[in-house]
Amino acid sequence: MESNDTVITDEPTRGRPRDPSRDEAIIDAAIDVLVRDGYDRLSMEGVATAAGVGKATVYRRWSSKAELVIDAMATLKPAIDSIDTGSLEGDIELVVAASCSPHSQRLFQVMVSICSALPREPELLAAFKTRFTEPRIARMTDILERARGRGELGPDIDVAMAASLVPSLMLQRALMTGQPAGRGYAEQIVGSVLLPVLGRPPRPISTKDAETPHD
């Protein structure tokens, strides 16, 4: 996905080689500008300025902002690593922790910044799913499938829907409030929604942590 992979044709590398530190600076600046201004207001020139780089240096690597943003998304680490504590409750606890980590919060900001361009940019949508949506759901699906294998889940559970609940509601919360959701809200989702969906009794949250979904 990176634009500067020479793949097979290893030409003798003529001329001055590209400075790898520029790639990183541009990608970092692109993320910053994206979060600050949103996808539609992001311009290649703005990214170049924010990166302290000439415009030509940006265009030499990425010929359009869609390609740049897609590559920038690709460099962001997935929010949730593989999880397997041996019990559903333990796994969910780790999911909650991962979903409200600082890195995950930044990912939510990026997602919010991009989302309204998705209907008009199919390639952006595809990358968005590949990089953000699917990894989260895949981890959660793994957890639920293992729990089902251990007999912890009944046969009626809609695993696909359950797996999407936490990221969907967290993103929704970020959209509606302008700020990424915190740990309190993640626990509320788990206690009020995810556990009942999985056939467990709801787990009330302490009053001080209670949050309404859209404030």
Added chain:
Amino acid sequence: MESNDTVITDEPTRGRPRDPSRDEAIIDAAIDVLVRDGYDRLSMEGVATAAGVGKATVYRRWSSKAELVIDAMATLKPAIDSIDTGSLEGDIELVVAASCSPHSQRLFQVMVSICSALPREPELLAAFKTRFTEPRIARMTDILERARGRGELGPDIDVAMAASLVPSLMLQRALMTGQPAGRGYAEQIVGSVLLPVLGRPPRPISTKDAETPHD
């Protein structure tokens, strides 16, 4: 919120009065352009052209695109009317029907088009909540509170969270697919998520209607 309310000072209305049909044409065009291009790419000039109207006619009424869009949102009817069939099941059935009506689908498109500008425009966010989010949640909260009054809900149910589930997940679906969600998906949300959250057993859906949340 409408800009052309004469407030108190009813001057003798000298000169040619404004043509009310222009207001409607501009608002309609604003919605169309909003859905087609998104909030950030919407321009006053584009709206004027789409409405077949001079730019001055637009600026005479709304001095910025934020004001125009806010007023345009205000003219959209809420998606869900007051509902009270006497039973929780009946009410939820009507909610499902309302949530996937053509009018509601258009509302979701508008919401998607606006959402990424929300972090940068507090007034837009406020109007968004007032016009879109809160009416939906309020209707659902009413339904759930009445059901609780009838003893149909246990005391542990997180009503606020439950009330936000359907609109949140429907909007999420629209974001991720580029198309508004249909009836099949609304029923899946109810069967797989809302009913368990309300303490009822899940209601499996027919295989042909099953949809994964993000495709």
Added chain:
Amino acid sequence: MESNDTVITDEPTRGRPRDPSRDEAIIDAAIDVLVRDGYDRLSMEGVATAAGVGKATVYRRWSSKAELVIDAMATLKPAIDSIDTGSLEGDIELVVAASCSPHSQRLFQVMVSICSALPREPELLAAFKTRFTEPRIARMTDILERARGRGELGPDIDVAMAASLVPSLMLQRALMTGQPAGRGYAEQIVGSVLLPVLGRPPRPISTKDAETPHD
């Protein structure tokens, strides 16, 4: 030649009419920039800035710098009006006066600024001849033909060549010195070259006015 002559199709003049003062400001600025920077270094943006005008205002009228410069040349008055004193000597005296007038000197500066682009721009060359070269030669040819009709010139005189001598040598002088030639040089051309070519004895010039052709 002006770009904004509506010619035949007199549409009902919809919209705001163009401001004629802008045309003049742009043309004047174009001449200034042309003399200062030369044709190749002249840019539409530079003209717009010098005219205190937006770039769009320039491009709305002239779509390329060749068109702008051609129209700018068209607004410059010819250097020499029609001349007929009744005698060859009297006519030549007036030609000398006209050839070193301030207006004529400015025309020479413009000609110098344009000349090196002529080989690469046929339309510019055509306009150059029409506006600068031919009027000068035509006036001089008229004078010489009338003199011939009065019997003042012998039959061997090459009128076409003689008519081109003064402007050619004046322009050459401007090219070689960076400054338009003055009256002394014009008289030297007449006394040392034109009169002998016309079959008259040379007229020596006072020593103090003598100039070498390329200093």
Added chain:
Amino acid sequence: MESNDTVITDEPTRGRPRDPSRDEAIIDAAIDVLVRDGYDRLSMEGVATAAGVGKATVYRRWSSKAELVIDAMATLKPAIDSIDTGSLEGDIELVVAASCSPHSQRLFQVMVSICSALPREPELLAAFKTRFTEPRIARMTDILERARGRGELGPDIDVAMAASLVPSLMLQRALMTGQPAGRGYAEQIVGSVLLPVLGRPPRPISTKDAETPHD
């Protein structure tokens, strides 16, 4: 003026010596680009590309395009060698032949390409006179002075002006037509202008060779 003269300090010449063939290639390319694009459009990069040479190789030798062009002009042989046939008529015949030789025609193209930059580049103007203008005039002045010594010229002849006539009018012709003047035009200058200026009767030219000065 050549940049690669080691002057006095003959350092031990460390490292790889410069390749003299590069100097020639660059100079030749500079002349080609100059004639093709004109002085203002000539760029160091364009010259390097045309010469099949790296930009650094050009800048190592000449630090600006003015220096490069001045040196390029210096390598061009003068158009007219020393002439002395013993008679004025014979000398003039050789001058005509030299003035329309292929090499002289190329020189005129170079002169046309440079001329409009002269008002803005004093050093270029100085080199232009030294390399192009003065040699031509000096040869012609020599011829005329010798003729005067032989008693072939009257005392009133303006030698300096007469010496400049042929090159001035030939260059003018090249400017106005885009093509270097040919032999027919050179003979016309001599017959119609130079001979009368020198006190001789005009020499009519055959009708087929007649040319108007600016077509």
Added chain:
DNA sequence: CCTTAATCGAGACGGTACGTCATGTCTTGGG
């Protein structure tokens, strides 16, 4: 009826941001 005044569509205006391109400098690997 006729004046007055604010409206309307259309488009010109100054300004600005964009992506492209060219310039001169710097930095590779190789000779």
Added chain:
DNA sequence: CCCAAGACATGACGTACCGTCTCGATTAAGG
């Protein structure tokens, strides 16, 4: 140390819009 290739920061260019301003024409209300 030279050479060809080309990456680099900078900046100018022509284009495309934006929001404001200005035109002739239209339309109602007040005299």
